Amino acid sequence: MPRKIMDSESIKRALTRISHEILEKNKGIGEICIVGIRTRGAFLAERISQLIEQIEGEKVPVGILDITLYRDDLTLASSQPVVHETLIKFDISGKKLILVDDVLYTGRTIRAALDAITDFGRPAQIQLAVLIDRGHRELPIRADYVGKNIPTAANESVRVILQEADEAADEVIVKKVGANG
Amino acid sequence: MDKWSKHDLLDLQTLSAEEIEHVLETAKSFKEVSSREVKKVPALRGKTIVSLFFEPSTRTRGSFELAAKRLSADTINMSGSGSSLSKGETIVDMAKNIEAMNVDLIIVRHSVAGVPHKLAENLNASVVNAGDGCRSHPTQALLDMFTIKDKLGEIKGKKVVIVGDILHSRVARSNIVGLTKLGAEVTVCGPSTLIPIGIEQMGVKVSYDIDAVIPDQDVIMLLRLQKERQEEHYLSSIREYAKTFGFNANRLKMAKKDVLVMHPGPTNRGVELSGEVADGARSVILDQVTNGVAVRMAVLYLTLGTKDVSKEE
Numbered sequence: 001m002p003r004k005i006m007d008s009e010s011i012k013r014a015l016t017r018i019s020h021e022i023l024e025k026n027k028g029i030g031e032i033c034i035v036g037i038r039t040r041g042a043f044l045a046e047r048i049s050q051l052i053e054q055i056e057g058e059k060v061p062v063g064i065l066d067i068t069l070y071r072d073d074l075t076l077a078s079s080q081p082v083v084h085e086t087l088i089k090f091d092i093s094g095k096k097l098i099l100v101d102d103v104l105y106t107g108r109t110i111r112a113a114l115d116a117i118t119d120f121g122r123p124a125q126i127q128l129a130v131l132i133d134r135g136h137r138e139l140p141i142r143a144d145y146v147g148k149n150i151p152t153a154a155n156e157s158v159r160v161i162l163q164e165a166d167e168a169a170d171e172v173i174v175k176k177v178g179a180n181g
Numbered sequence: 182m183d184k185w186s187k188h189d190l191l192d193l194q195t196l197s198a199e200e201i202e203h204v205l206e207t208a209k210s211f212k213e214v215s216s217r218e219v220k221k222v223p224a225l226r227g228k229t230i231v232s233l234f235f236e237p238s239t240r241t242r243g244s245f246e247l248a249a250k251r252l253s254a255d256t257i258n259m260s261g262s263g264s265s266l267s268k269g270e271t272i273v274d275m276a277k278n279i280e281a282m283n284v285d286l287i288i289v290r291h292s293v294a295g296v297p298h299k300l301a302e303n304l305n306a307s308v309v310n311a312g313d314g315c316r317s318h319p320t321q322a323l324l325d326m327f328t329i330k331d332k333l334g335e336i337k338g339k340k341v342v343i344v345g346d347i348l349h350s351r352v353a354r355s356n357i358v359g360l361t362k363l364g365a366e367v368t369v370c371g372p373s374t375l376i377p378i379g380i381e382q383m384g385v386k387v388s389y390d391i392d393a394v395i396p397d398q399d400v401i402m403l404l405r406l407q408k409e410r411q412e413e414h415y416l417s418s419i420r421e422y423a424k425t426f427g428f429n430a431n432r433l434k435m436a437k438k439d440v441l442v443m444h445p446g447p448t449n450r451g452v453e454l455s456g457e458v459a460d461g462a463r464s465v466i467l468d469q470v471t472n473g474v475a476v477r478m479a480v481l482y483l484t485l486g487t488k489d490v491s492k493e494e
Contacts, residue, residue, distance in 0.1 A: 066210065068224075069214075069222035069223065069224040069252075070222065070223055070224075074224060074486070075227075079183040079185060079186065079486055079487050080185065080482055080483055080485075080486030080487070082184065082206075082207070083207050083210040083211070083479075083482070084210055085209060085210045085213050086210070086213055086214075087213075115223070116222075119217065119218075119219040119221070119222070120217065120218070120219070121218070
């Protein structure tokens with residue numbers, strides 16, 4: 001049975017809290033920039049930037065990172081994953097970069113993202129914000145901002161549904177892999 | 182269903198319209214990589230690519246090599262002249278020997294049509310055609326299509342005229358195949374001696390009068406006129422060709438305001454294209470070169486990621 005872990009209201013509250021935490025930890029908007037990992041991390045990054053703008057009355061630069069070319073499992077796949085564009089139209093050097101993704105799991109996506117970011121410049125700091133931390137890390141990586149911690153089994157999948165990506169109401173669902181629905 | 186399943190890129194005949202679109206879409210992402218400060222991604226780290234050119238080339242060869250390097254593959258160049266072929270080795274043997282050094286992909290250019298196909302049949306490594314005889318030059322056509330799509334938004338319904346020595350041009354043949362698959366209306370134009378009989382069967386219109394076709398075209402693609410064609414009696418003189426078919430400022434005035442002027446290079450300034458137009462605002466010749474690297478990155482990335490199922494037991 002799929003379990004609904006978050007609905008649109010709780011996602012909104014979690015993102016609002018994360019936005020406040022980012023501002024608190026970094027003492028304001030200062031040198032912040034936000035980069036979201038395609039696909040859903042990019043939409044979450046956009047939402048967080050809007051929330052920060054509502055709070056501080058000022059825009060922060062937002063970028064989109066595609067990590068496909070930095071994946072460590074490229075040679076294992078039977079055909080190449082689809083590559084999308086990376087759009088970071090500002091200099092990240094010296095900035096406090098907030099990296100955003102939907103689900104933190106093994107940490108391998110974040111490892112790839114850190115490599116990719118290094119190719120764009122040298123930020124003063126990289127902080128990680130995720131909507132869901134589901135555990136089962138395979139690399140020494142942790143998040144600075146977490147929307148919700150969800151204990152999961154390895155045979156479960158966590159699905160984040162966002163309006164912008166899925167044309168359905170926001171929610172987070174946990175279900176057994178292979179099970180229908 | 183995967184969007185790409187080809188282990189080799191031999192020509193555009195074997196690609197579907199969807200596969201061509203997928204290459205163009207992938208190339209868009211790779212174009213961004215080349216615009217970075219650090220122009221390198223680790224996608225093909227550990228892969229070995231050999232370029233095997235039996236015909237002179239600077240642009241295509243350099244473009245492929247940069248594409249491979251920007252994807253972190255290791256590359257070496259081998260040229261046909263001065264190779265073991267002059268000692269009597271067959272080309273398949275030569276390629277098999279190269280492959281035996283655990284090479285993952287071979288880029289080949291040869292003056293005989295079908296050589297890349299022959300190699301692909303005999304090798305487990307991927308083969309990418311960088312031009313075979315008068316037959317095909319798929320990556321050139323792909324980069325031309327990428328440039329048209331990039332500048333005009335889409336290819337479907339656009340009118341493209343290819344002007345010049347259609348008979349000897351692999352660039353023209355590959356562009357005809359690719360552009361018509363994506364729904365462009367293609368016309369070929371040139372002296373009757375240089376237009377193959379029956380070319381209409383490829384789905385193109387034929388014209389012998391450039392001035393009649395210029396006004397309603399969205400793209401004017403000029404081909405290089407090789408000076409040897411005069412000695413071979415296809416033309417009475419280069420000057421006459423330049424006068425009758427050369428694209429210059431006067432002819433540009435007859436064209437649509439937003440027409441694209443393209444050329445695969447190298448250009449013979451003052452023959453098929455005047456210097457003024459080549460350097461002018463409507464020329465996208467250098468964009469074609471920039472896009473060439475992105476398109477070749479996409480081709481290397483896609484073909485190297487596909488297992489050769491046909492040869493697995």
